[in-house]
Amino acid sequence: MAWYHGVLHKLRTLARESEYERGVAEEFAHHGELDRRNAGGEPSPRRFGNSTYYKEEARRMTWLASLDVLRQDVRYAWRSLARSPGFTATVIVTLALGLGVNGALFSVLDRMFVRPPAGVQSPSDLRRVWMDVNAAWTDRLMIPAVSYPYYEALRDATNGSAALTFYLQSRAYRGRDRTPPGMQVTYATAGYFGVLGVRARLGRFFGPDEDVMGRGAQVAVLSHAYWERAFAGDTAVIGQTLEVGLRPFTIIGVAGEGFRGTDAQAMDVFLPLASFVGRRQRADREWWQTTATYGAKVIVRPGAGFDEGAFQARANTFLRRWEQADDPVYGDSLVAAQLGPIVEARGPAVMSRDQVFASRLGGVAVIVLLIALANVVNLLFARSVSRQREIAVRLALGISRWRLVRLVTTETVLLATVAGGVGLLVAAWGGQVLRSQLMPTVAWAESALDGRVVAFTMAVAVIAGIVAGAVPAIQATNPRFVALRDTTAGASKRHRAIQTTFVAAQAAFSVVLVVAGSLMVRSLQNVLAINVGVDTDRLVFANVSFEPGEAPADSVRGKVSLRLAQQLALDPRIEGVARAQSPPMQGYSYAGHYLDNDSSRSFGQNAGSQVAVSRDYFAVTGLQFVRGRGFSGDDATVAPDEIVVNTRMAQVYWPGLDPVGQCLRLGRATAPCHRVVGVVGESSRMNVIEEPTSQFYVPLGTRGNEGHYGVALLVRTRPGARTAVATSIRSLLKAEYPMGYPSVRMMTENLESHYQSWRTAARLFGAFSVLALVVALVGVYSAVSYAVGRRVKEFGVRMALGARARDVINQVVGEGLITVLAGVAAGVVAALMVGPLLASMLFGVAPRDVSALLFAACTMLLVAGAASALPAWRAARVDPVTALRSD
Amino acid sequence: MADDPRQDLLPGTLDMLVLKTLSVGSLHGYAIAQHIERTSNDVFRVEQGSLYPALERLLGAGHVAAKWGTSPTGRRARYYTITASGRRRLGQELSAYDAMLAAIGRVLGRA
DSSP, X not given: OHHHHHHHHHHHHHHOHHHHHHHXXXXXXXXXXXXXXXXXXXXXXXXXXXXXXXHHHHHHTSTHHHHHHHHHHHHHHHHHHHHOXXXXXXXXXXXXXXXXXXXXXXXXXXXXXXXXXXXOSSGGGOEEEEEEEEOTTSOOEEESOOOHHHHHHHHHHTTTSEEEEEEEEEEEOBTTOOOTTOEEEEEEOTTHHHHHTOOEEEEOOOOGGGEETTEEOOEEEEOHHHHHHHHTTOGGGTTOEXXXXXXXXXXXXXXXXXXXXSSSBOOOEEEEGXXXXXXXXXXXXXXXXXXXXXXXXXXXXXXXXXOHHHHHHHHHHHXXXXXXXXXXXXXXXXXXXXXXXSSGGGSSSOOOHHHHHHHHHHHXXXXXXXXXXXXXXXXXXXXXXXXXXXXXXXXXXXXOHHHHHHHHHHHHHHHHHHHHHHHHHHHXXXXXXXXXXXXXXXXXXXXXXXXXXXXXXXXXXXXXXXXXXXXXXXXXXXXXXXXXXOOHHHHHHHHHHHHHHHHHHHHHHHHHHHHHHHHHHHHHHHHXXXXXXXXXXXXXXXXXXXXXXXXXXXXXXXXXXXXXXXXXXXXXXXXXXXXXXXXTTSOOBOOOEEEXXXXXXXXXXXXXXXXXXXXXXXXXXXXXXXXXXXXXXXXXXXXXXXXXXXXXXXXXXXXXXXXXXXXXXXXXXXXXXXXXXXXXOOOOSSOXXXXXXXXEEXXXXXXXXXXXXXXXXXXXXXXXXXXHHHHHHHHHHHHHOTTSEEEEEEHHHHHHHHHHHHHHHHHHHHHHHHXXXXXXXXXXXXXXXXXXXXXXXXXXXXXXXXXXXXHHHHHHHHHHHHHHHHHHHHHXXXXXXXXXXXXXXXXXXXXXXXXXXXXHHHXXXXXXXXXXXXXXXXHHTOOHHHHHHOO | OTTOOOBOOOTTOHHHHHHHHHTXXXXXXXXXXXXXXHHTTTOBOOOHHHHHHHHHHHHHHTSEEEXXXXXXXXXXXXXXXXOHHHHHHHHHHHHHHXXXXXXHHHHHTOO
């Protein structure tokens, strides 16, 4: 390991230059002194020698010598850049955009796909559980969510060879104050902190005796960050009470610094799982006794002797056994456990939309950087050619070619480093924007700009600088092309070929981005054009939520709702009022029903879902009757035996028959008939984009449907009264339920959440393609105007020989177009190749859509034409006399 | 200078002489130079301008290590010590030197 010590010594010298110099000075002085004494005190200049020179010689053995050269180069580069501020600024801005965009994407992708959760001990050993659900009632699913009974099956299947934890996350508020953001709460089994290897900063974590299902202790552990934010890092916090909603929890500990849970969403508070109160799925069972998951997740810490294959096989047997015991008739699910890495995005599930989106944007960012780089190479190229004479002189004076290349590269690396610094600002801002656009609901633990982002951005900057500088530098210093005399004709052909290549590359990349951008915009247009079946304009819906235990009985709320509806119907600003179990696209129920003797289960995924609604629901929502009529009676006294179905349900249940008058039995096969009285058009059940679903509507509070009292109010306002009506409904509800939390929303606002990700995609991809076009515009402009500048004499001759301005303009613009034409063609081919990567993000448009390709090609040519116009005009104004006299 | 009996070193031999000198023990720069000059009966002259670059070169290669200490005269001085890799290097240089000497001797007909 000798070299290692040597390198260490060299690094130490490099890092402590002044100490090195002091040491050498002292050593030389000492040497000289001893020398003089031994020579009898008589000065001996020859022996003494030139100590400055000797010191230089010693310094040449260290890395300080290289540092000296570098300093010299940097100083030189700095001086020469300061002489051309316009060029410097253009290069820095162009590169900073490219680098910043990449830094921003890196900050998102790194957190999403690479970095394990902070504060967790050896995270790479941890395994996350996915459930592979293959049941009749749904498409095959691979989800990271696990229900409590499944967790127990998994735990038993480990045979003690691994530790498991089960946790679920929700949002809560302290007391009645519902101002966002509230607290992010994790309910976790007592083993949670042990499995993750988190230590307590203060106090302790909860133990198994505090986490017994059915009687969980009301104790809380705070995350370090939340402790500092909400309690100012007060160590006396232990023993204090934290209200989670209205329930008092005693704070018993603070988790170690950095730990914010195991997912992208940063957690504030950790509570025992047993203290979680879940909405029951079945009246006779607790929440932890059914297969509803509540979004809960399971993490495994394998111990010695853990065998993943054996564990999975055992787990699957246990799961199957549980399924059959739970539902002996329909226990047909084939649920299997799968293990994957702790970083959820790397797991076996299909990538979520935001993950696909982020990864594709990463590709876009790289393309933006390549465009910027091509542009910068072109600018540098033009510059190095214009400095040809200077370079020739230097070479003639004996500077080595390598030194010259290094000198030029130093200049670009310097430029790129400055650009990287500016790019970090772009990255910090862009990272925030990306996060809020991609995952608006997630509160991230780390800031968008951290050490890793800085390191990444600066590393890319330096590499970009080297690449951008090396190409023109090697070319420009090639002795074959360097001459003291300005040989415009000789070298320029080759120079132009290189410039053309880089301009064409920019055009190609830009075409790819414009294709992607226009595909996204078209998808958004298509999504916005989807008819959700309900007339969303001026439709307002209102509901109230309560703290657990404070909600009045549904029957009481139903009566209040009816009274409020009658009261609102008198308001002249309101066109109509209806009540429903839930507003459109806000929920439905799925209860078994019978068609003669066929169970609704036999329809599988085509089985009808039901919503209990008041008589006026159809008029207020704008659902049109295709056949028959609505419910009879008035809003208060319902006709109990009527139902309305949608066209899809009519086709599925009674193909080829008249649905009106048909019988459906709700709940049991022996229940009395509900008669179909009308058929309405299809409407979206939960999502804007969904396959048509079978739906039917039953009158509120009818037989087999007693639970639904229609507490949600739906109001169609008159034009212009939407906001005012919403405000009065909110105060009505607040007056009626002083303890409740009214929610009054517009239907359009509700739809907006469905459009949001499409808007984001269109916006970001659109912005990137515009950015690409702008950079390409600058690129073409600078290449063409450079070429025009070199050919002033030629234009002068032509003008002198009688060429018209139009001829010159046509020629220059034509050449500009030809330059990009090859690039456009290459871009179209590239777009055809990478298009399918976007397929899962598109709606109603093919990834290889011809019109998108044509649009992109034409836009690029248009931009190239525009970019050549100004230099062309300048060429046409060349005065033949001046041109011929020059040089 | 022709009447000066003292010689400059053969090129490339200084590293070997320094390593050989240090193989006895830790010394500061002047002591190294003194030792070489004395043991060569004042034939060799070791200039600061070649000694210190050589020491720096040997430090960079990891063949010697340096440490500040106090000289017998009570002054602060940098003491150089040979490392294990320095000893290996010395062995290599010595055998290369022997081989070369033998070869020169054969050519000169003195072997």
